[in-house]
Amino acid sequence: MQYLVSVIDDRTNSATSDERAAVDAFNEQAQADGYWVFAGGLAAPSAATVVDNRDGNAVMTDGPFLESKEYLAGFWVFEAPDFDVALRLATDGSKACNRRVEVRPFL
Amino acid sequence: MIDAGQAISQAHHEEWARVVASLTRRFGDLDIAEDAAAEAFAIAVERWPADGVPPNPGAWLTTTANRKAIDRIRRESKRDGKQKEAQMAYDDDPPEPLGAIEDERLRLIFTCCHPALAMETRMALTLRMVGGLTVAEIARAFLVQETAMGQRITRAKGKIKAARIPYRVPSAEDLPTRVSGVLSVLFLVFNEGYLATGPDTDPVRHELTAEAIRLTRLIRALLPGDGEVAGLLALMLLTEARRSARISATGELVTLVEQDRGSWDRELIAEGHYLVRERLAAGVPPGRYQLLAAINAVHTYARTVSETDWSQVVALYNQLAQLDPSPIVALNRAIAVAELDGPEVALAIVDRLDGKLAGYHAYHATRADLLRRLGRSQDSRTAYDAAIALAGNTAETAYLTRRRDQLA
Numbered sequence: 355m356q357y358l359v360s361v362i363d364d365r366t367n368s369a370t371s372d373e374r375a376a377v378d379a380f381n382e383q384a385q386a387d388g389y390w391v392f393a394g395g396l397a398a399p400s401a402a403t404v405v406d407n408r409d410g411n412a413v414m415t416d417g418p419f420l421e422s423k424e425y426l427a428g429f430w431v432f433e434a435p436d437f438d439v440a441l442r443l444a445t446d447g448s449k450a451c452n453r454r455v456e457v458r459p460f461l
Numbered sequence: 462m463i464d465a466g467q468a469i470s471q472a473h474h475e476e477w478a479r480v481v482a483s484l485t486r487r488f489g490d491l492d493i494a495e496d497a498a499a500e501a502f503a504i505a506v507e508r509w510p511a512d513g514v515p516p517n518p519g520a521w522l523t524t525t526a527n528r529k530a531i532d533r534i535r536r537e538s539k540r541d542g543k544q545k546e547a548q549m550a551y552d553d554d555p556p557e558p559l560g561a562i563e564d565e566r567l568r569l570i571f572t573c574c575h576p577a578l579a580m581e582t583r584m585a586l587t588l589r590m591v592g593g594l595t596v597a598e599i600a601r602a603f604l605v606q607e608t609a610m611g612q613r614i615t616r617a618k619g620k621i622k623a624a625r626i627p628y629r630v631p632s633a634e635d636l637p638t639r640v641s642g643v644l645s646v647l648f649l650v651f652n653e654g655y656l657a658t659g660p661d662t663d664p665v666r667h668e669l670t671a672e673a674i675r676l677t678r679l680i681r682a683l684l685p686g687d688g689e690v691a692g693l694l695a696l697m698l699l700t701e702a703r704r705s706a707r708i709s710a711t712g713e714l715v716t717l718v719e720q721d722r723g724s725w726d727r728e729l730i731a732e733g734h735y736l737v738r739e740r741l742a743a744g745v746p747p748g749r750y751q752l753l754a755a756i757n758a759v760h761t762y763a764r765t766v767s768e769t770d771w772s773q774v775v776a777l778y779n780q781l782a783q784l785d786p787s788p789i790v791a792l793n794r795a796i797a798v799a800e801l802d803g804p805e806v807a808l809a810i811v812d813r814l815d816g817k818l819a820g821y822h823a824y825h826a827t828r829a830d831l832l833r834r835l836g837r838s839q840d841s842r843t844a845y846d847a848a849i850a851l852a853g854n855t856a857e858t859a860y861l862t863r864r865r866d867q868l869a
Binding site for chain 1: 577626
């Protein structure tokens with residue numbers, strides 16, 4: 355079962371060097387324990403473009419699909435046997451990156 | 462000959478959680494387990510009066526519910542392909558690795574009280590799946606529409622399924638924190654029964670206090686070595702013992718000091734005292750519930766108010782304040798300090814809490830009482846007004862109003 359752990363932030367590139375070191379250590383542990391699938395940080399919502407080609411006539415809109423103070427700043431994808439394990443990873447991940455995180459299962 | 466109706470209601474009380482738990486374990490689905498359990502009880506209502514009560518009602522109900530669940534899965538698998546049927550055929554799966562303690566009802570309780578669910582959802586789900594209360598009963602208890610409560614429970618089950626919240630007792634390292642979450646759920650259910658809120662409700666709702674006690678007894682039977690479980694059970698019993706003395710014939714709250722101690726339930730008190738003594742003998746530093754139980758033991762030990770060992774009560778509150786430095790604990794401590802050192806000392810403590818408790822009715826009620834005892838009628842009246850505006854319990858409002866109107 356895969357889980358998406360999203361990092362919630364209100365500033366981009368805001369990680370301090372301590373936070374980055376803690377995240378590196380956390381990532382290495384997650385890889386060593388076999389939970390790691392994929393992870394990444396995302397550029398600011400100001401870099402986003404929304405594309406709507408539902409009617410075959412593509413319209414590009416500058417900016418994110420949802421304007422909000424807080425947004426997705428990065429994420430982990432974990433392979434975990436169940437939700438409790440995913441929650442424990444998210445708990446450690448939140449501590450490491452010093453941000454709130456959201457946990458959601460893949461369908 | 463046992464009356465079939467009585468046997469069914471007894472079986473419902475004793476076996477509901479076990480039946481639901483065992484089916485959840487087998488089929489991995491709360492909905493299927495609940496529906497099949499409900500069907501099995503419905504069949505019992507039809508059959509037992511005619512055929513007689515089976516020698517082992519629990520086993521009969523589990524077997525019947527299992528058959529009903531299989532019927533339902535067969536019906537559904539004709540629609541959804543053969544997946545579920547295939548899953549079902551592997552009933553002889555090796556058992557999953559066990560958590561710290563093995564009991565299926567315990568797994569069910571920990572699933573319903575999972576920290577990823579909202580607190581009010583945990584309360585509702587526990588009452589439904591473990592307590593066997595109907596959705597209508599739970600809705601009535603929490604003063605919401607039945608459809609809204611039904612949706613809340615359905616959403617919770619959906620989240621458990623979609624997020625794959627595991628059906629198990631947490632591992633030994635997670636157990637203490639998860640038990641404390643379960644105990645908070647049960648304590649909230651109890652308190653909602655004991656000091657019911659809402660302008661049109663009964664001030665005390667016995668069905669909730671009774672259910673909280675019953676479920677806490679169950680946890681106690683499953684985790685006999687846990688001091689806080691014993692402490693919470695003792696706390697509930699010692700509180701429940703005073704229930705009938707707490708509301709007057711005219712529906713007004715009767716404070717601890719004014720209660721008719723002769724009408725307290727001696728049997729519940731004896732059991733509560735036994736548990737408190739057991740915890741003292743254990744020699745382990747007590748947690749929050751054990752301290753609250755010990756405070757209640759001191760109150761219920763005294764035959765009259767004047768006999769109350771207030772210094773012991775204050776000492777216990779001091780210990781509690783170390784564990785839980787919340788302003789509410791400080792407020793309750795101040796009430797005991799008033800008996801030991803007088804209202805003036807207590808008022809000084811209470812006044813320091815102003816900023817944190819301005820929205821809490823008990824803060825204003827306590828101040829009002831202390832100011833009244835100090836002869837400051839005008840200030841007392843203002844405090845009673847503030848308490849009345851915030852109080853949600855009908856009996857409490859009636860009591861506060863009378864006290865205010867008695868001021869010179």
